[in-house]
Amino acid sequence: MNPDKFIHDQLSRWPLACGNFRALKNVRTKDLVVGGLAVKAQFNPARIVSSAAKVDSKSLAARPCFLCADNRPTEQAAWPFEGRKGKKYSILVNPFPIFPDHLTIPLNSHSDQSIRNRYVDILDLARAYKGYTFFYNGPKCGASAPDHHHFQAAGNGRMPLESDIDSLFEQILAAKEEAPEHRAEAAGISDVMEYMASVQDAHLFHYNRFTRGIFALKAREAKSAAKLFYRLIDCAEIPEGESEPRFNMMTWFRSGEFRTIVIFRDKHRPHHYFSDGPDHLTMSPGCADMGGLFIVPCPEDFEKIDSRLMEEVMDEVSCAPDKERDIIMKLTRKQPKLAVGILTAPEIEFEMLSDSAGRQKASWRDGRIDYNGALYDELLFDSVTPSTLFAEPSFVLHDVVIGKNFHWQRKESQKFAGSLKIIVDGENLTAVNLIGVEDYLLSVISSEMKSTSSEEFLKAHAVISRSWVMSQIASSHDGKNHATGILDTPDELRKWYDHDDHTLFDVCADDHCQRYQGLTRATGETVRKVIDATWGQILTSEGNICDTRFSKCCGGVMEKFSACWGDVDYQYLRPLPDTPDHDPDGEPFCDTHDAAVLSQILNNYDLETPDFFRWKQEYGKEELAELIAERSGRRIGRLLGLEPLERGESGRIIRLRINGSESSFTVGKELEIRRTLSTSHLKSSAFDVEDAGDRIILHGKGWGHGVGLCQIGAAVMASKGYGYRQILEHYYPGSEITVSPASNKGR
Secondary structure (H helix, E strand, C coil): CCHHHHHHHHHHHCHHHHHHHHHHHHCEEEEEEECCEEEEEEECHHHCCCCCCCCCHHHHHHCCCCCCHHHCCCCCCCEEEECHHHCEEEEEECCCCCCCCCEEEEECCCCCCCCCCCHHHHHHHHHHCCCEEEEEECCCCCCCCCCCCEEEEEECCCCHHHHHHHHHHHHHHHCCCCCHHHHHHHCCCCCCEEEEEEECCEEEEEECCCCCCEEEEEECCHHHHHHHHHHHHHCCCCCCCCCCCCEEEEEEEECCEEEEEEEEECCCCCHHHHCCCCCCCCCCCCHHHHCCEEEECCHHHHHHCCHHHHHHHHHHHECCHHHHHHHHHHHHCCCCEEEEEEEEECEEEEEECCCCCCCEEEEEECCEEEECCEEECEEEECCCCCCCCCCCCCEEEEEEEECCCCCCCEEEEEEECCEEEEEEECCEEEEEEEEEHHHHHHHHHHHHCCCCCCHHHHHHHHHHHHHHHHHHHHHHHHCCCCCCEEEECCCEEEEECCCCCCCCCCEECCCCCCCCCCCCCCCCHHHHHHHHHCCCEEEEECCEECCCCEECECCCECECHHHCCCCCCCCCCCCCECCHHHCCCCCCCCCCCCHHHHHHHCCHHHHCCCCCCEEEEEEEHHHHHHHHHHHHCCCCCCEEEEEEEEECCCCCEEEEEEEECCCCEEEECHHHHHHHCCCCCCCCCCEEEEEECCEEEEEEECECCCECEEHHHHHHHHHCCCCHHHHHHHHCCCCEEEECHHHCCCC
C-alpha cells in the first residue's frame, strides 16, 4: 500500500474528511521552548470545540464504537494489515486529522487499548511503511477510543521530540565507539542521551530535555527491541485499577533500525482542563502533545499559551521525579552471579529453548563429557540474561531429583533461566546453572513456599534468602566457610553439615542449601513484586552479612547456631521464644492450625506433613535398632534406650546416647541425630523419649533446626499485620537491613 495514494483516494471520495484535511492549511502555529526543546502550539479553527466538552465513562460506554467496522462511515475505506500471531488491523484515514497524513490503525476485533503483546505489531508497521511514524496513546493518556485498541500514524518528523531524538540517534550511529554505553559520550551528547541498558542489539537511553520520563530505544531486530521495550515498561508503576503504566509511545524505522520513544506520565489531564478560572485550557495531552506539538482546539487558549504555561502543564502531567528515579534505578541496578549445582548423574538430559534442537543428552565417558559423539572437558550453553530485571526460561533439565533423602523425594523436569554449564564431577556429570542472584531468589521464594503468601512474609524471606546466599559467596571467596565437622570414633559419631563441601559451584539446589527449582514454580506476580521491592537488601551485623538460617517451624523457641553447626554463635541468632516481644509466657506464633495461613506457606508436598508444631514418632525397639545400624553403620545389638546428653535452649538434642546390648555410642549434632533415627529425616531433634516396653515413642516439636527465621511463625506474624522489617528484627535481633554493594542500586 502507498499511504499517500491511499489518503488521496479517500479524500477524493469522502467530503467530511476532505474538508477537515483541507482545513489544516489554515492552522495557526506558535513557536515555544519547553525544557530546552523547540516545540510548537497548533490551533486549527476547524477543530473548535466547547471548552466545557468532556467525555465521561458513561458516555463512552453508551456511544457506538467508531473504530468497529460496523459503525464506520460508508465512505471510510480500510487497508488490511496483519500483525503477529494472526492479529488483524485496518489502516484508516483519520477524518479529524491533526497531521496532513494522519492515519488510524485499529485492531479488527473490539478489545481494550493495551500495548501488551502488540508492540511487535507497531514495529512491523514501522518497517513496512518507512516514511511514517506510528504512535500509541495509553488508555489514560489521550486515547480517543480507550475501549478499542488502535495505533495512529503520520509522516516522519511531524513531532519535535521525534525529530530531536532521531537526530541524536543519527549522531550515535555515526560514533565509532563500539561499546553501546559509550556511544553517546563519543558523540558528545551524553548529557542529553544517557545510556541505560542493552539487550543484544537493542540499546536504551534516558532523554534529558523537554520533560521527565522520556526514554529512547534503538534496535536492529524486532525481537531484541521488544525484549528491551517490555523490560522498560515493567520498570514503571501501574496505577491501581489500570492494566499498564501510563505512557505515550512513538516508533519509526530509519537507517536500518527501529527507533522508539516512550514518554511516561502521571496524569491524564492537567488541572487546567478542569478549572473554571482564567487558567483553563481545553487540552487533554496525547502523543502529539507529549511529542512537542501542542494541539489547541480553542482560540482563547491559543492566545494565552506561552512557554511558561506549557512547562507548567508538562510538569504536572509528566512522570513525577521520584517515579523517574525509580525507573532509572530498576534499569541500571545489578545482580551478582551465582553458580547453582542442580543435578549430578552419569547422564544428563536437557533442552535449550532457543535452538529448537529438542531433547539432548550428555554422558560421562573416560573422565570427560560425551556430547554428540565428541568428548569435552566442559560444556557451556550461554544465555544473555539482563541483570536488571527477571530473566526468561532458557533451558530445561529432565529427571531432576527434588527433596533428596526426604520422605517426598521425586524426579521432575524443570525450567531454568540463565546459562547451563555441564562439568565432570568424579565419575558423574553435574549440571550447573549460572544465574543472577535475584533470578535465583525468584525461584527460591516460590520453591520454599507458595507464591501466594502474604507480601510482608515474602519480603522477609527474600531478604534472608538473599543474605544467606550472599554470605555463602563471600565466605567461598574469602575462605571463611563454616566447615562441615566430623568426629568418628567407636564411642561417638558427631557430624554437622555445612556448605564448604561445594567446591564446583556456590550452592546446591536442594534443602542442604536452599530449595531451588528454577522457574518451574516461579508463578505469580507477587513474588516478582517483593523481590523487586527488596532488590539488593541484605541483613548485616557489625559490618558483616548475617548468616540468615531459617527452618520450617522452630517449635516455639529458636535455637542457637552452635547447637546445629560449628562451635560458634552469633548475637543475631539467639535462642528466644517465638512469641510477641519474646515473652516466655506468650503464645508461640508458629503454634497454628490456620489452614488459610498454612496453605499460603506450604507447597503441596509439605502439606502432606501437617503435624509440625508437636509430633509423635513411634518405633519397635528391634525395628529402631536395625534402622540405627543401617543409617549409622554401627550395630548395637538389642536397643536398650536413648539418652539425651546435651540439649540446646530450644530443647533440641545436640548429643544423644544410643545404648545397646552389644555396643553403645553417642550421636550428634542435630541433623545427624535426625538422619540416624529416620529413613529420611526426623522432623527435628527436639524430642523427649518414652520407653514403652518393646517400643520407643518420640514426642517432638518443630520441623527443622530452628535457627533463625521460623517460616510458619513469620507467616503468622505477617497475617497479624507485622511488616517485614519487624519480622526480621524478631528473628534476627540486632541486625540491620542494608543494600548490598554488589547490587549497585540505581543512581
